[in-house]
Amino acid sequence: xxxxxxxxxxxxxxAGRRMTLRCTQDxxxxxxxxxxxxxxxxxxxxxxxxxxxxxxxxxxxxxYSVSRANTDDFPLxxxxxxxxxxxxxxxASSDGLADxxxxxxxxxxxxxxx
Amino acid sequence: GQNIDxxxxxxxxxxxIVQINCTYxxxxxxxxFWYQQHAGEAPTFLSYNVxxxxxxxxxxxxxxSRSKGYSYLLLKELQMKDSASYLCALMDSNYQLIWGAxxxxxxxx
Numbered sequence: 774x775x776x777x778x779x780x781x782x783x784x785x786x787x788a789g790r791r792m793t794l795r796c797t798q799d800x801x802x803x804x805x806x807x808x809x810x811x812x813x814x815x816x817x818x819x820x821x822x823x824x825x826x827x828x829x830x831x832x833x834x835x836x837y838s839v840s841r842a843n844t845d846d847f848p849l850x851x852x853x854x855x856x857x858x859x860x861x862x863x864x865a866s867s868d869g870l871a872d873x874x875x876x877x878x879x880x881x882x883x884x885x886x887x
Numbered sequence: 888g889q890n891i892d893x894x895x896x897x898x899x900x901x902x903x904i905v906q907i908n909c910t911y912x913x914x915x916x917x918x919x920f921w922y923q924q925h926a927g928e929a930p931t932f933l934s935y936n937v938x939x940x941x942x943x944x945x946x947x948x949x950x951x952s953r954s955k956g957y958s959y960l961l962l963k964e965l966q967m968k969d970s971a972s973y974l975c976a977l978m979d980s981n982y983q984l985i986w987g988a989x990x991x992x993x994x995x996x
Contacts, residue, residue, distance in 0.1 A: 815891065815974070815986030816930070831983070863929060876922075876984070878929035 776800065779864050779879035786854050786886050794849045794882045796864035804867045805847040806831075806876070807839060809860040816863065822847055854886045889913045891987035893975050898993045899965055907960045907973050907990045915980025919951050919958045922974040924989065930974055933960070962992075970994045 777798045786792050798805065803824045808816040818831030822841040836858060838850045847866075851858055864879040891911045899905040909919070918937040922930040936942055936951035936958065948961040960973055972989040979985055 813988055815976075815988045816984075817986070818983060821983070875932040875935070876930075878931070880929050 777864055777866055777877055777879035779882050781882060783883040788855055788886055789853050792851045792854055794862055796847045797845050798866045802866035802868040806865045807849045808863045811860050856886045859886045889985050891975055893987045893990045896991045901965055901994055901996050903965050904963050909958045909975035909987060911956045911977050913977055917978040917982055920976045921949050921960045923971050924974060925971045965994050967994050
């Protein structure tokens with residue numbers, strides 16, 4: 774593993790089903806983020822974690838949950854998927870965003886909810 | 888509240904120069920960022936401005952005026968591989984990034 778790995782790359786899901794998007798980083802970054810990207814809109818922050826054991830809500834947290842049991846993993850769960858959650862989801866990490874401004878992104882997970 | 892505006896799409900010619908503008912309104916400011924995103928790929932970091940002025944990095948430069956709420960990304964000697972979306976983002980008082988919708992840059996031969 775090098776950088777951030779997301780899985781699955783793509784998924785079609787029936788409405789009402791539960792889905793977990795996985796995110797793993799090997800850079801030992803403290804902070805991790807989940808964004809969704811929709812056509813015509815900027816990246817929107819769903820949830821974040823500044824360090825292992827802590828999480829926080831972003832701009833659009835409803836319908837999503839996260840956990841941060843360790844430094845490397847930051848899964849995003851949709852408890853009961855709805856069509857409006859159809860989007861491309863990006864996991865990202867940083868080591869001092871205020872210092873460098875650099876986020877490292879995974880390759881994205883394209884989710885379609887029918 | 889916070890708001891970021893950038894043009895939806897721009898077209899430029901290979902070898903030329905293009906300037907992509909970004910204007911913003913915010914109550915708290917901790918920096919202005921530019922990212923590049925090729926179609927179907929993840930965003931990648933280009934630049935970070937926290938003080939007024941021009942930051943140059945190879946063919947790419949980024950400018951910031953905090954008093955005017957204005958930034959631009961300048962791309963010189965355009966190459967076909969520069970065809971991508973360019974995302975402007977500001978860091979708010981809570982050190983979270985607020986993203987613009989992105990500018991799709993089309994490079995023509």
